[in-house]
Amino acid sequence: MSVSPVTPGSSLPCASPPVDARRWPDVARQPRASWLRTALAERIVRHALDALPLRVRLGGTETLGRGGPLMEVRDPKAFFRRIGAGGLIGFGESYMAGEWEAHDLVGVLTVLAGRAADLVPRSLQRLRARWAPRHPDAQRNTPEGSRDNVSRHYDLSNELFALFLDETLSYSSALFRGFPADRSLLAAAQHRKIDRLLDRAAVGPGTELLEIGTGWGELAIRAAARGARVRTVTLSREQRELARERIRAAGFEDRVQVELLDYRAVGGTFDAIVSVEMIEAVGAEFWPEYFTALDRLLAPGGRIALQAITMPHDRMLASKDTFTWIQKYIFPGGFLPSVEAIGDITAGHTALxxxxxxxxGPHYAETLRLWRERFTEQAPRIDALGFDVTFRRLWTFYLAYSEAGFRSGYLDVQQLTLTKEETGDRTRDGAR
Known part of the structure; x- marks a missing residue:
């Protein structure tokens, strides 16, 4: 739902969007929460908001905060109850339900993301394991679970993604020459990102390249244009079919093989491996298995280029057992690693x-801004595809939430080059 323009200091539109209870049961109804839990949540949230550089208007009558972007809480009772019942899941569902609004949504979320570690008192953070929702077993990234998790996001509709991505259909951070980024330069910035990864992996004529996570085929096309032979695997049927069409249209059908296959089932060895923002879908439980597979698949002397969204190590440890709004509605089974976790796991389980x-990270913030603006502009076409107002609010929140993470520095995106340590080197290191 696009936000109607408001003048500074004015109230935002009061009408909440209708919610289809069959499609969005946990948004349409208020959750169960004890009076005590709701009261405690209200006390904590009020105290946190009042100390932030925000203006938080509660029910149009009371204002908290120290000035800044306006957050309009239309239904404070419902807002606090949802947070009391579900924490950050409730915060996101409250936005989906239209119980709060913000003209500058990214600005509000950036303030919150920048202070994420301190919003809840330290004494209460130690009790997180007792009240925070737990990961559903159905979202574990087993081979079967991974297929279901990937399908829930990437098989939504190729037409939907085409409405807000650029013509390369690249759904990962671009790499710009400068800021602010211009939408007309997004495709070139995506190619710059892809070329940087292919350079890291030393992909050229004759390279046998494995890509884990096909997307819609742009990286495979660009690698084939360099003379590489590409095997690319995905768990998304929608992406596989469109990637095949795009590869065929580009004239590289003889150089690129697209398979519906889990990374754990890939055989053979490759001169180079590239994977773009796929590790986020692996799940912390399976990171050792993921890197062990990369180690097994990489030929001696080969190189791996990864692009990964990362979070601070302490925040990763604090949140690894918590079920989040992003996992519930956007990326089931997803979890972001830290740079330290990648280093520890590769050192402990592989020769990589x-x-x-x-x-x-700032480049991802700009990429997300361009996607979000385009998504908002395409509201009528999104509706025509069969997605409702609540879905649009969900995705508006997701894109703004993600952008805020990068703008605040809470999130980063990394390109990493991995090489395989020789057996003799490992022996010498062990001897030390």
């Missing part, structure tokens, strides 16, 4: 080592 890495 991170040779170098480069972070460029």
């Amino acid at each position: 080592r991170v040779a170098d890495r480069d972070g460029f």
